Amino acid sequence: MVQFLQQIVNGLSLGSIYALIALGYTMVYGIIKLINFAHGDIYMLGAYVGFICTVQLGLGFFPALIIAMVTCAIIGVVIEKIAYKPLRNATRIAALITAIGVSYFLEASTQKIMGTSAHSFPDVLGTQTFNVLGVVISMKQIIIFVVTILLMLLLQYVVQKTKIGRAMRAVSVDADAAQLMGVNVNATISYTFAIGSALAGAAGVLVGIYYNTVSPLMGLVPGIKAFIAAVFGGIGIIPGAMFGGFFIGIVETLVTGYGSSLYKDAVVYIILIIILIVKPAGLLGKNVKEKV
Amino acid sequence: MKKLVIALFVFAMLAGCSSNGGGNPAGDGYKIGLHYELTGEVADYGNAELEGSKLAIKLMNQKLGEDKYESVEYDNTSSTTEAVTISTKLVQDGVIGVVGPATSGASAATYQVLDGAGIPVISPSATANNVTQKNPDDENSEVYNSVFRICFEDSYQGAAMAQFAYDTLNAKRVVIYGDSTTDYAKGLTQAFTDQFHKLGGTVVATEYYVAKDTDFNGTLTKIKDMTYDALYIPGYYNEAGLIAKQARAMGIDCPIIGGDGFDSTTLVDLAGATALNDVYFTTAYTTVGASDALQAFIDAYKAEYNKEPGMFAALAFDATNLLMEACEKAGSNNPADIQKVLVDIEFDGITGSFSFDATHTPIKSVLVVELVDGVQASAVSVSPKM
Structure with missing residues (x-):
């Protein structure tokens, strides 16, 4: 029982990361129907910004987190303006391939500039651990979980209660109609990229600190897992991405704990396939019939 | 703007890399092909080895008192298809031999082309079982004549x-x-x-x-x-x-x-x-009780790159020196002559002294x-x- 609870704690902290990255995927998809494959690399850049802030500038955890989020937001918007905006009316496959290109560009540039080896992240949060009924919970795990929940609540507030959020929802339903109603579609799309990228940046810093390592290709696998999480919960739906992230994180740890670690990724992909067959719109998605 | 600066920076560097690759056609000079994973999944190992190789060439030129050996560097992007393309380019560049790739997968992909052209290729760290043989699943299959490695299996x-x-x-x-x-x-x-x-x-x-x-x-x-x-x-x-x-x-x-x-x-x-x-x-490599040669390498590496060398850099250093030593012994820049020397060489390197067994794998402890x-x-x- 203790081992089970321990695995759930492990799964929750892993799931928090997936959820934060999945939110960016889902927001961008919701608004311009683009699967932004460069998103995992934004997460990697966030980790590097956090690394530079803490190691070279000697800043603490929270300033590093904020700076990484702001930097990633800017990078996200710039990528959108340079790479995706000119293709707004092109075929979806063109935009998708561009996204893959951007992903390679970010990885290779980071390898050239920061070097290919992994850097170790300094221990800015301490190694304090708590023992609750035999379950070991570290301070880092608590902080990751709390920061994730806070950021999600903030996001939910922005999307549901603010003017920008209302504009986002309007654009995601029908961009042309929204424009006719006076919504600045370009600005709204930029905001979406900014917010999604900022969340990925935050995830990057959290991961860097939790596992104390950053490397240029660290975004690859979490990016794909987060994408699965977003599809699982229903791509385009924000609570779906959170739910999907935690679910994938916990499934992965439980498969490792009670099955075989060799199959943990396979199980995650099988879940994706089953979801796509049984409920293509995702767990929380509604099947909307397109009118022709 | 930041993106643009980075973009320009990267393009400038890429342009810089490719200008190394130009080179003259076959026949003249003492060009050593460095065929490494400089980007992509295993770039970490390739870059460490590139540093080891370049240091070896630099020190050898200093010892000889002339810029005899020059490197031709390529990035195989950790991909087997790219590894084949680059091998073909290296043949055209007229190198005396090739050092690399770092990993067994990319190495195996280069062997057919380079062995076909008779150019010696020495991998510092292709450790997979039987990788120097034409059919790695069969330990009795034919050994590639020109393929060597300096790590154990x-x-x-x-x-x-x-x-x-x-x-x-x-x-x-x-x-x-x-x-x-x-x-x-x-x-x-x-x-x-x-x-x-x-x-x-x-x-x-x-x-x-x-x-x-x-x-x-x-x-x-x-x-x-x-x-x-x-x-x-x-x-x-x-x-x-x-x-x-x-x-x-x-x-x-x-x-x-x-x-x-x-x-x-x-x-x-x-x-x-x-x-x-x-x-x-x-x-195969330890800094405990380092020999004078090893200590000299460690000092030179620190002076050059301002960090401690690892095993990959040390192996690449040895592999590159092995090629140059064979070339000196052969007294020729003809790949076929160098290959003949390599087969029977007794090499004394920083990762141990060794000679090759029948599969061109070193016998070391x-x-x-x-x-x-x-x-x-x-x-x-x-x-x-x-």
Whole structure:
């Protein structure tokens, strides 16, 4: 029982990361129907910004987190303006391939500039651990979980209660109609990229600190897992991405704990396939019939 | 704007790289092809080896007092298709020989082209079993004439660690937690398991991770409650460092043992010195009781790159020197003459003295190095009882 609870704690902290990255995927998809494959690399850049802030500038955890989020937001918007905006009316496959290109560009540039080896992240949060009924919970795990929940609540507030959020929802339903109603579609799309990228940046810093390592290709696998999480919960739906992230994180740890670690990724992909067959719109998605 | 600056910067660098590749057609000069993974998944190892190779060429030119040898560098992007393309380019560039690639997969992809052209190719670290042979699944298949490597095979190293764990650490029960994505780790896992069973030990469980994983808590929580005497981690330092750290944090305090993939200062950075006690790994290269030649290499490397060399850099340094030494002995820049010298050479390098066996694999002893607080404290020579 203790081992089970321990695995759930492990799964929750892993799931928090997936959820934060999945939110960016889902927001961008919701608004311009683009699967932004460069998103995992934004997460990697966030980790590097956090690394530079803490190691070279000697800043603490929270300033590093904020700076990484702001930097990633800017990078996200710039990528959108340079790479995706000119293709707004092109075929979806063109935009998708561009996204893959951007992903390679970010990885290779980071390898050239920061070097290919992994850097170790300094221990800015301490190694304090708590023992609750035999379950070991570290301070880092608590902080990751709390920061994730806070950021999600903030996001939910922005999307549901603010003017920008209302504009986002309007654009995601029908961009042309929204424009006719006076919504600045370009600005709204930029905001979406900014917010999604900022969340990925935050995830990057959290991961860097939790596992104390950053490397240029660290975004690859979490990016794909987060994408699965977003599809699982229903791509385009924000609570779906959170739910999907935690679910994938916990499934992965439980498969490792009670099955075989060799199959943990396979199980995650099988879940994706089953979801796509049984409920293509995702767990929380509604099947909307397109009118022709 | 920042993006644009980075873009310009990267393009400038790419342009810089490709200008090295131009070169004259075959026949003149002493060009050494450096064929490494400089970007992509295993770029870390390729870059370390590039540094080792370039240092070797620089020191050799200094010793000769002229700029005799020059390097032709290419990035095979850790991909087998690119590795083939680059091999063809190197043939056109008229190199005297090729050093690289770092990994067995990319190396195997280059052999047909380079061997076909009769150009000697020396891999510093292609450790996969039988990779120098035309059919690696058949250990009796024909050996590529021009293909050499200076590292020992996975099977030899894995068996040596099993022997050490059983005899010296007195471990009768072992848990293996290895990388499922590299031939290197799979080879070590297989060889270790076979030898350990043969000796009468038990492999309690074999768990796997995927290269670039950072979260090992799930598996370690599972392993923690098992009964075993040592944890074997066949894999590279980027993951092994994190596993050691997370395992120690969780209270797993048995000996942690591994292969030469542990050999990097990155391991210490990632795991932290306190986690690296009671850690043993097999290697061909150690800084314990360094010879004068090795110390000279370490000093030169630090002066050149301002960091400690690792095993990959040391192996590449030896591989490059081996090629140049063969070229000097042959007294010619003809690849066929160099190949003839290589087959029978007695080479004295910083990773050991060796000659080649029939499969062009070196005959050298395996060292087991112990880490105390992350520092190499002792090294003993081990040979597995086959």
